[in-house]
Ligand SMILES: NC(=O)C1=CN([C@@H]2O[C@H](COP(=O)(O)OP(=O)(O)OC[C@H]3O[C@@H](n4cnc5c(N)ncnc54)[C@H](OP(=O)(O)O)[C@@H]3O)[C@@H](O)[C@H]2O)[C@@H](O)CC1
């Protein structure tokens with residue numbers, strides 16, 4: 001029996017998350033669902049893990065999963081969820097719950113009793129008490145507030161292999177366009193006389209300070225132009241009058257630097273469908289602290305949260321603020337991406353392989369969707385990499401990222417309120433991100449066509465309506 005072969009091997013968080021991603025894949029769950037010997041399934045799991053760069057035996061994978069299931073059941077059965085202690089018992093509770101909720105009911109006793117099931121089933125219990133080296137060696141503490149050192153083994157993996165599990169590199173862009181674009185079209189809500197104001201989206205932007213008033217404006221007005229009904233900006237007092245003067249369409253709250261900022265913003269959260277944190281936020285500690293607390297409150301409300309610009313700086317300082325939150329979407333430019341990556345990995349970014357680095361960042365962040373903007377926009381949830389190569393232009397005027405984050409806020413709301421049928425079970429954040437990237441680049445292209453070097457983000461925003469129609473409604 002190979003069960004003890006895991007002794008002495010530590011599973012890092014990122015490795016465990018990768019294992020869970022693979023174990024949670026539909027074909028694996030289906031194969032495990034039958035009451036038959038399943039060593040071949042774990043051979044496949046180990047093989048896929050190997051492709052991701054982690055060398056484990058099938059038995060090691062099986063024992064790790066078994067142990068995670070024990071922890072999950074213990075946390076669930078102990079009714080610890082209500083007082084927030086479940087993460088201490090089962091750090092990967094949310095991921096386990098997502099996967100197991102799609103499976104037939106598991107009998108907890110089956111997992112907790114020893115020797116209850118057959119030789120090779122994944123719930124098999126060893127003659128020894130449960131020996132999860134991760135649990136023994138590191139304890140199951142809650143997410144670290146500061147960054148942990150994430151170790152990847154030297155990865156004998158080519159880009160082609162990584163993308164083979166998602167989309168092959170050579171066809172990734174085309175597959176992305178062909179496969180995802182129809183899904184973006186699916187999530188666009190119908191315009192009907194049956195709806196009331198607000199139903200197509202109430203978006204909140206957290207950002208705007210003395211220095212930066214354009215960025216939150218661009219994000220908020222883009223959200224409206226994409227089709228949200230209401231757009232709120234929560235900014236510092238010094239920015240509020242300026243932002244209001246740009247547009248009467250926006251609802252502007254000068255609260256971000258007030259002593260009771262969090263309470264003031266919290267009052268509005270029940271009415272918001274999505275939050276975009278960061279455009280023009282600046283790096284003032286007090287504003288960042290407020291942003292952090294608002295993110296925490298928004299997570300509790302389960303709304304999508306897009307984090308951009310200075311919000312990403314906050315994440316690089318305190319990853320746990322959004323780590324593991326499935327509806328979190330990060331939209332870094334290359335500079336911001338490098339900071340995030342190095343904060344999580346404590347080592348320089350390997351700039352030769354963006355796809356792989358982006359996947360690693362996503363996995364390290366608990367499979368958040370990462371949108372790495374650049375010549376190609378690279379979108380990943382740690383499982384798939386999709387490239388957006390919608391033609392843009394050579395004009396890189398500041399503020400395009402704000403157009404993207406504001407649009408993404410609306411699309412994320414639509415994607416999460418669409419049925420799984422509409423998104424064909426593709427991660428809604430990925431669908432929304434693909435839509436926002438395509439739209440931003442198309443706006444850039446159209447504006448450039450008219451204004452050449454003089455193109456500004458304001459020109460791009462004027463193109464949203466026709467670009468949207470061309471991409472998603474034709
Ligand atoms: N009108 C407004 O109000 C606007 C306000 N904004 C707001 O400003 C705030 C700070 O954002 P930011 O853009 O200045 O900071 P960040 O992106 O870190 O760049 C810092 C430096 O990094 C570099 N660099 C950047 N991108 C790179 C790349 N892809 N690849 C390589 N290098 C790259 C480049 O430095 P360089 O190397 O050129 O000297 C750049 O100068 C934030 O709140 C944001 O929302 C903006 O939204 C714009 C419109």
Ligand SMILES: Nc1ncnc2c1ncn2[C@@H]1O[C@H](COP(=O)(O)OP(=O)(O)OP(=O)(O)O)[C@@H](O)[C@H]1O
Nearest residue numbers: 333373374375377392398399400401402404440441
């Ligand atoms: N080299 C490029 N070629 C084509 N499009 C690009 C290129 N670089 C960025 N973009 C597009 O510009 C948009 C904004 O990306 P960018 O990297 O400018 O973000 P940002 O720096 O965060 O913007 P901001 O100026 O708002 O802070 C994205 O949709 C991206 O696709």
